[in-house]
Amino acid sequence: MLYRLKKSGYQAYLVGGGVRDLLLGREPKDFDVATDATPEQVKAVFRNCRLIGRRFRLAHVRFGREIIEVATFRSADFGKAEQSANGMVLDDNLYGTIEEDALRRDFTINALYYNIADFSVIDYSTGMADLETGLLRLLGDPETRYREDPVRMLRAVRFAAKLGFNIEPATEAPIHHLGHLLEDIPPARLFEEVLKLFISGYAVSTFEKMRHYDLFAWLFPQTEEALSHEEHEFPLTLVLKGLENTDRRLAQEKPVTQAFLFAVLLWEPLRRMAEELERTQGLPPYAAIQQAAGLVIERQVQRVSIPRRFTTPMREIWGLQPRFHNTKGKRPARLLAHPRFRAAYDFLLLRAEAGEADPELATWWTRYQESQGLDPTGGNKPAAGRRRRRRRPRKRPAPK
Numbered sequence: 001m002l003y004r005l006k007k008s009g010y011q012a013y014l015v016g017g018g019v020r021d022l023l024l025g026r027e028p029k030d031f032d033v034a035t036d037a038t039p040e041q042v043k044a045v046f047r048n049c050r051l052i053g054r055r056f057r058l059a060h061v062r063f064g065r066e067i068i069e070v071a072t073f074r075s076a077d078f079g080k081a082e083q084s085a086n087g088m089v090l091d092d093n094l095y096g097t098i099e100e101d102a103l104r105r106d107f108t109i110n111a112l113y114y115n116i117a118d119f120s121v122i123d124y125s126t127g128m129a130d131l132e133t134g135l136l137r138l139l140g141d142p143e144t145r146y147r148e149d150p151v152r153m154l155r156a157v158r159f160a161a162k163l164g165f166n167i168e169p170a171t172e173a174p175i176h177h178l179g180h181l182l183e184d185i186p187p188a189r190l191f192e193e194v195l196k197l198f199i200s201g202y203a204v205s206t207f208e209k210m211r212h213y214d215l216f217a218w219l220f221p222q223t224e225e226a227l228s229h230e231e232h233e234f235p236l237t238l239v240l241k242g243l244e245n246t247d248r249r250l251a252q253e254k255p256v257t258q259a260f261l262f263a264v265l266l267w268e269p270l271r272r273m274a275e276e277l278e279r280t281q282g283l284p285p286y287a288a289i290q291q292a293a294g295l296v297i298e299r300q301v302q303r304v305s306i307p308r309r310f311t312t313p314m315r316e317i318w319g320l321q322p323r324f325h326n327t328k329g330k331r332p333a334r335l336l337a338h339p340r341f342r343a344a345y346d347f348l349l350l351r352a353e354a355g356e357a358d359p360e361l362a363t364w365w366t367r368y369q370e371s372q373g374l375d376p377t378g379g380n381k382p383a384a385g386r387r388r389r390r391r392r393p394r395k396r397p398a399p400k
Ligand code: ATP
Pocket: 015, 016, 017, 018, 029, 030, 032, 104, 105, 106, 107, 110, 111, 149, 151, 152
């Protein structure tokens, strides 16, 4: 791939997270290629190429099942780029030299270029040194860079948690007071980021850091509000245990259900609201949960969008919770046959573990499944293909 661009007379380098992870001796998730060829020129070299993106114009080159992202060197001269009133960069498609391209990247350790021609690494800043000392350092003036793209604050936290790096003081300081800038980011983009934050294998540490830097409240205001009531410990315990499970499952290469994760994150605001609706309007538990679910989700998606393919299972997981109290007659059998039983039962276990639900009730359901010849430890296994499995990160060979 890189050779082919070279043969056509272009420069081409591996860049970004792939190079960073290789140098750290970690398995790279994917590889990005940076080149001086324009997307159109890339397309002319590769037949199996598609041009994508509006914010960033990119070429996607397909190799069998792999897609490699090829980006043209961009200019860091934001003076010329279109900006919003907050200094956010709206149009970032000015092409430039490799050096300019390096300086418009986010962190020094993400701005290393691997030259396959001579196996050298090109470093225009302090990337190599920062990799050695384990330091996350933004290129340029941190506050300006966060204003250009506030998602960089989330990226700082994500990489710090994933790599176990420290955030360099000047890079760290502005984060505490710039969280509000995340309000300007489209909820759909934040949804993608939230998945990366929590389905990373480092969700617990990421979550704790996000709260430490006052970022979490901007993504999940209702959850943060519910967690701030200190009369109980279980709400925080539930979230931590839920994230711990996610991390453990990923470490074991098991699939993770995104809907379950969002159900965990939003359970406490939902539970509080449902309780209030029961109290003030005399609604029965199931109706209260459904009504509260509508409200909580509606508020949540103003910050971080959640696609309907997730909100539907979330509502089911929540809605089934009161039904676990019915352990008489034919009702348990009916609940067991529900397509979302598995996830709802796992959710009940989590609530019990956190100290919110009755552990004896959870045990009753465990025994009940055993008595029906089922294996209650089957985990989050999808019921006959109804649940979406997360696609495991594919192991990519280095592009040739
Ligand atoms: P991951 O392991 O999560 O893929 P990554 O560093 O490869 O980490 P990507 O989102 O794949 O992250 O981005 C690839 C590269 O593009 C980054 O390494 C960085 O150089 C650059 N980049 C990505 N997002 C930004 C941003 N918001 N601002 C500046 N540069 C960015």
